[in-house]
Amino acid sequence: MDNNVTVDDKGKLKCSIEYTLQKIGGKWKTVILWHLSVEGTYRYNELRRLLPGVTHKVLSQQLKELEADGLINRKQYNEMPPKVEYSISERGITLMPLLQEMHKWGTENGEMN
Amino acid sequence: MDNNVTVDDKGKLKCSIEYTLQKIGGKWKTVILWHLSVEGTYRYNELRRLLPGVTHKVLSQQLKELEADGLINRKQYNEMPPKVEYSISERGITLMPLLQEMHKWGTENGEMN
DNA sequence: CGGCATCCGAAACGATACTG
Protein backbone atom coordinates (compact mmCIF):
# COMPACT_ATOMS: atom_id res chain seq x y z
CA MET A 1 0.00 0.00 0.00
CA ASP A 2 1.60 3.22 -1.12
CA ASN A 3 1.01 5.92 1.41
CA ASN A 4 1.11 8.65 -1.18
CA VAL A 5 2.46 11.27 1.11
CA THR A 6 5.02 13.62 -0.31
CA VAL A 7 6.33 17.03 0.52
CA ASP A 8 6.90 19.98 -1.73
CA ASP A 9 9.89 22.26 -1.64
CA LYS A 10 8.34 24.51 0.96
CA GLY A 11 7.74 21.68 3.40
CA LYS A 12 4.05 21.61 2.60
CA LEU A 13 2.34 18.29 2.65
CA LYS A 14 1.04 16.99 -0.62
CA CYS A 15 -1.24 14.13 0.11
CA SER A 16 -4.42 12.99 -1.54
CA ILE A 17 -6.08 12.40 1.81
CA GLU A 18 -5.37 15.95 2.86
CA TYR A 19 -6.64 17.15 -0.47
CA THR A 20 -9.94 15.40 0.12
CA LEU A 21 -10.15 16.84 3.61
CA GLN A 22 -9.68 20.33 2.24
CA LYS A 23 -12.64 19.91 -0.06
CA ILE A 24 -15.12 18.53 2.44
CA GLY A 25 -13.61 19.62 5.73
CA GLY A 26 -15.72 22.71 6.16
CA LYS A 27 -18.08 22.61 9.06
CA TRP A 28 -21.24 22.30 6.95
CA LYS A 29 -20.04 20.96 3.65
CA THR A 30 -20.63 17.30 4.23
CA VAL A 31 -24.09 17.94 5.58
CA ILE A 32 -24.98 20.18 2.65
CA LEU A 33 -23.81 17.56 0.18
CA TRP A 34 -25.67 14.91 2.09
CA HIS A 35 -28.94 16.85 2.00
CA LEU A 36 -28.58 17.68 -1.67
CA SER A 37 -27.82 14.09 -2.55
CA VAL A 38 -30.97 12.95 -0.80
CA GLU A 39 -33.36 15.58 -2.04
CA GLY A 40 -31.84 16.67 -5.33
CA THR A 41 -32.47 20.38 -5.14
CA TYR A 42 -32.87 23.06 -2.54
CA ARG A 43 -33.21 26.79 -2.59
CA TYR A 44 -30.90 28.91 -0.50
CA ASN A 45 -33.33 29.56 2.32
CA GLU A 46 -34.54 25.99 2.34
CA LEU A 47 -30.99 24.88 3.06
CA ARG A 48 -30.75 27.48 5.76
CA ARG A 49 -33.80 26.05 7.46
CA LEU A 50 -32.35 22.55 7.22
CA LEU A 51 -29.19 23.68 8.95
CA PRO A 52 -30.26 25.43 12.11
CA GLY A 53 -27.31 27.22 13.57
CA VAL A 54 -25.64 28.06 10.32
CA THR A 55 -25.41 31.76 9.68
CA HIS A 56 -26.13 33.66 6.54
CA LYS A 57 -22.54 34.40 5.75
CA VAL A 58 -21.12 31.01 6.48
CA LEU A 59 -23.75 29.18 4.47
CA SER A 60 -23.16 31.24 1.36
CA GLN A 61 -19.44 30.90 1.88
CA GLN A 62 -19.57 27.15 2.03
CA LEU A 63 -21.91 26.99 -0.93
CA LYS A 64 -19.56 29.19 -2.88
CA GLU A 65 -16.58 27.01 -2.13
CA LEU A 66 -18.49 23.86 -2.94
CA GLU A 67 -19.51 25.42 -6.23
CA ALA A 68 -15.96 26.57 -6.95
CA ASP A 69 -14.77 23.04 -6.33
CA GLY A 70 -17.37 21.73 -8.75
CA LEU A 71 -19.16 19.69 -6.13
CA ILE A 72 -22.52 21.41 -6.44
CA ASN A 73 -24.44 23.26 -9.14
CA ARG A 74 -25.93 26.69 -8.72
CA LYS A 75 -28.85 27.69 -10.88
CA GLN A 76 -30.01 31.26 -10.73
CA TYR A 77 -33.41 32.40 -11.98
CA ASN A 78 -33.52 36.02 -12.93
CA GLU A 79 -36.81 36.79 -11.36
CA MET A 80 -38.05 39.17 -8.77
CA PRO A 81 -37.76 38.11 -6.04
CA PRO A 82 -34.59 36.19 -6.81
CA LYS A 83 -34.55 32.44 -6.83
CA VAL A 84 -31.49 30.22 -6.65
CA GLU A 85 -31.43 26.48 -6.65
CA TYR A 86 -28.58 24.29 -5.51
CA SER A 87 -28.09 20.70 -6.53
CA ILE A 88 -25.35 18.14 -6.35
CA SER A 89 -23.05 17.85 -9.33
CA GLU A 90 -21.66 14.82 -11.10
CA ARG A 91 -18.42 15.28 -9.28
CA GLY A 92 -20.24 15.73 -6.01
CA ILE A 93 -21.92 12.40 -6.53
CA THR A 94 -18.53 10.73 -6.64
CA LEU A 95 -18.16 11.73 -2.99
CA MET A 96 -21.13 9.67 -1.91
CA PRO A 97 -19.25 6.44 -1.13
CA LEU A 98 -16.97 8.51 1.05
CA LEU A 99 -19.82 10.26 2.84
CA GLN A 100 -21.48 6.93 3.39
CA GLU A 101 -18.30 5.58 4.96
CA MET A 102 -18.13 8.62 7.21
CA HIS A 103 -21.74 8.21 8.14
CA LYS A 104 -21.27 4.52 8.81
CA TRP A 105 -18.21 4.98 10.97
CA GLY A 106 -19.80 7.81 12.93
CA THR A 107 -22.92 5.78 13.54
CA GLU A 108 -21.01 2.73 14.71
CA ASN A 109 -18.46 4.57 16.80
CA GLY A 110 -20.12 7.72 18.02
CA GLU A 111 -21.73 7.99 21.38
CA MET A 112 -23.52 11.00 19.99
CA ASN A 113 -23.27 12.44 23.51
CA MET B 1 -31.63 6.84 2.76
CA ASP B 2 -31.89 8.37 6.17
CA ASN B 3 -29.80 11.46 6.40
CA ASN B 4 -29.30 11.08 10.12
CA VAL B 5 -29.06 14.77 10.74
CA THR B 6 -30.70 16.04 13.86
CA VAL B 7 -30.38 19.06 16.06
CA ASP B 8 -30.13 19.29 19.81
CA ASP B 9 -31.95 21.76 21.99
CA LYS B 10 -29.20 24.34 21.61
CA GLY B 11 -29.35 24.31 17.84
CA LYS B 12 -26.18 22.25 17.61
CA LEU B 13 -25.91 19.75 14.83
CA LYS B 14 -25.83 16.12 15.83
CA CYS B 15 -24.80 14.12 12.84
CA SER B 16 -22.69 11.05 12.55
CA ILE B 17 -20.80 12.50 9.60
CA GLU B 18 -19.83 15.53 11.62
CA TYR B 19 -18.83 13.26 14.46
CA THR B 20 -16.43 11.42 12.19
CA LEU B 21 -15.05 14.70 10.91
CA GLN B 22 -14.34 15.82 14.45
CA LYS B 23 -12.26 12.72 15.10
CA ILE B 24 -10.11 12.83 11.99
CA GLY B 25 -10.47 16.45 10.92
CA GLY B 26 -7.23 17.65 12.45
CA LYS B 27 -4.64 18.78 9.99
CA TRP B 28 -2.30 15.84 10.58
CA LYS B 29 -4.51 13.15 12.03
CA THR B 30 -5.34 11.29 8.86
CA VAL B 31 -1.72 11.27 7.77
CA ILE B 32 -0.56 10.02 11.14
CA LEU B 33 -3.10 7.22 11.07
CA TRP B 34 -2.13 6.41 7.52
CA HIS B 35 1.54 6.13 8.34
CA LEU B 36 0.91 4.03 11.44
CA SER B 37 -1.38 1.70 9.55
CA VAL B 38 1.30 1.11 6.95
CA GLU B 39 4.30 0.72 9.19
CA GLY B 40 2.78 -0.49 12.44
CA THR B 41 4.88 1.45 14.90
CA TYR B 42 6.76 4.70 15.05
CA ARG B 43 8.58 6.57 17.71
CA TYR B 44 7.75 10.19 18.35
CA ASN B 45 10.71 11.66 16.50
CA GLU B 46 10.30 9.24 13.64
CA LEU B 47 6.81 10.54 13.09
CA ARG B 48 8.12 14.04 13.25
CA ARG B 49 10.59 13.34 10.48
CA LEU B 50 7.83 11.78 8.40
CA LEU B 51 5.74 14.91 8.74
CA PRO B 52 7.99 17.78 7.75
CA GLY B 53 6.32 20.99 8.67
CA VAL B 54 4.56 19.76 11.74
CA THR B 55 5.74 21.41 14.90
CA HIS B 56 6.56 19.88 18.18
CA LYS B 57 3.53 21.19 19.91
CA VAL B 58 1.00 20.39 17.24
CA LEU B 59 2.25 16.85 16.75
CA SER B 60 2.01 15.97 20.41
CA GLN B 61 -1.38 17.63 20.52
CA GLN B 62 -2.74 15.60 17.68
CA LEU B 63 -1.21 12.41 19.06
CA LYS B 64 -2.77 13.13 22.42
CA GLU B 65 -6.19 13.63 20.90
CA LEU B 66 -5.90 10.53 18.78
CA GLU B 67 -4.95 8.58 21.87
CA ALA B 68 -7.79 10.07 23.88
CA ASP B 69 -10.18 9.04 21.12
CA GLY B 70 -8.79 5.53 21.24
CA LEU B 71 -7.55 5.59 17.68
CA ILE B 72 -3.90 5.01 18.47
CA ASN B 73 -1.91 3.32 21.24
CA ARG B 74 0.92 4.93 23.13
CA LYS B 75 3.55 2.75 24.73
CA GLN B 76 6.08 4.39 26.97
CA TYR B 77 9.35 2.74 28.00
CA ASN B 78 10.74 4.04 31.22
CA GLU B 79 14.30 4.28 30.09
CA MET B 80 16.84 6.99 29.84
CA PRO B 81 16.68 8.48 27.32
CA PRO B 82 12.90 8.14 27.07
CA LYS B 83 11.32 6.05 24.36
CA VAL B 84 7.71 6.19 23.24
CA GLU B 85 6.12 4.15 20.53
CA TYR B 86 2.89 4.91 18.77
CA SER B 87 0.81 2.37 16.93
CA ILE B 88 -2.64 2.15 15.49
CA SER B 89 -5.37 0.70 17.68
CA GLU B 90 -8.16 -1.71 16.91
CA ARG B 91 -10.55 1.16 16.70
CA GLY B 92 -8.16 3.08 14.50
CA ILE B 93 -8.09 0.19 12.10
CA THR B 94 -11.83 0.51 11.61
CA LEU B 95 -11.08 3.86 10.01
CA MET B 96 -9.04 2.32 7.22
CA PRO B 97 -11.89 1.83 4.73
CA LEU B 98 -12.70 5.50 5.21
CA LEU B 99 -9.11 6.63 4.79
CA GLN B 100 -8.85 4.51 1.69
CA GLU B 101 -11.94 6.14 0.26
CA MET B 102 -10.47 9.55 1.01
CA HIS B 103 -7.20 8.57 -0.56
CA LYS B 104 -8.97 7.17 -3.60
CA TRP B 105 -11.13 10.22 -4.14
CA GLY B 106 -8.22 12.59 -3.65
CA THR B 107 -6.10 10.68 -6.11
CA GLU B 108 -8.80 10.57 -8.72
CA ASN B 109 -10.00 14.12 -8.31
CA GLY B 110 -7.03 16.11 -7.12
CA GLU B 111 -4.85 18.07 -9.42
CA MET B 112 -2.29 18.03 -6.61
CA ASN B 113 -1.25 21.42 -7.91
C1' DC C 1 -34.65 36.49 -1.83
C1' DG C 2 -30.05 35.75 -2.03
C1' DG C 3 -26.46 37.50 -1.39
C1' DC C 4 -21.88 40.67 0.05
C1' DA C 5 -19.00 43.69 3.43
C1' DT C 6 -17.36 44.56 7.89
C1' DC C 7 -16.12 43.55 12.31
C1' DC C 8 -15.35 40.34 15.94
C1' DG C 9 -14.25 36.23 18.88
C1' DA C 10 -12.80 31.53 19.16
C1' DA C 11 -10.17 27.90 17.71
C1' DA C 12 -6.52 25.93 15.14
C1' DC C 13 -1.97 26.18 14.00
C1' DG C 14 2.92 27.55 14.61
C1' DA C 15 7.77 29.35 16.67
C1' DT C 16 10.48 29.22 20.44
C1' DA C 17 12.18 28.13 24.87
C1' DC C 18 12.40 25.17 28.74
C1' DT C 19 12.19 20.41 31.36
C1' DG C 20 12.57 15.41 33.41
Next chain:
DNA sequence: CAGTATCGTTTCGGATGCCG
Protein backbone atom coordinates in the same frame (compact mmCIF):
# COMPACT_ATOMS: atom_id res chain seq x y z
C1' DC D 1 14.15 11.75 23.74
C1' DA D 2 9.77 13.21 24.31
C1' DG D 3 7.48 16.09 25.66
C1' DT D 4 5.12 20.97 28.20
C1' DA D 5 4.57 26.15 28.50
C1' DT D 6 4.06 30.45 26.56
C1' DC D 7 3.22 33.40 23.18
C1' DG D 8 1.99 35.00 18.54
C1' DT D 9 -0.31 34.30 14.10
C1' DT D 10 -3.68 32.66 11.04
C1' DT D 11 -7.88 30.68 9.84
C1' DC D 12 -12.65 29.77 10.58
C1' DG D 13 -17.04 30.62 12.02
C1' DG D 14 -20.52 33.99 13.69
C1' DA D 15 -23.27 38.62 14.29
C1' DT D 16 -24.92 42.36 12.04
C1' DG D 17 -26.07 45.52 8.45
C1' DC D 18 -26.46 46.99 3.54
C1' DC D 19 -27.84 46.10 -1.36
C1' DG D 20 -30.00 44.79 -6.03
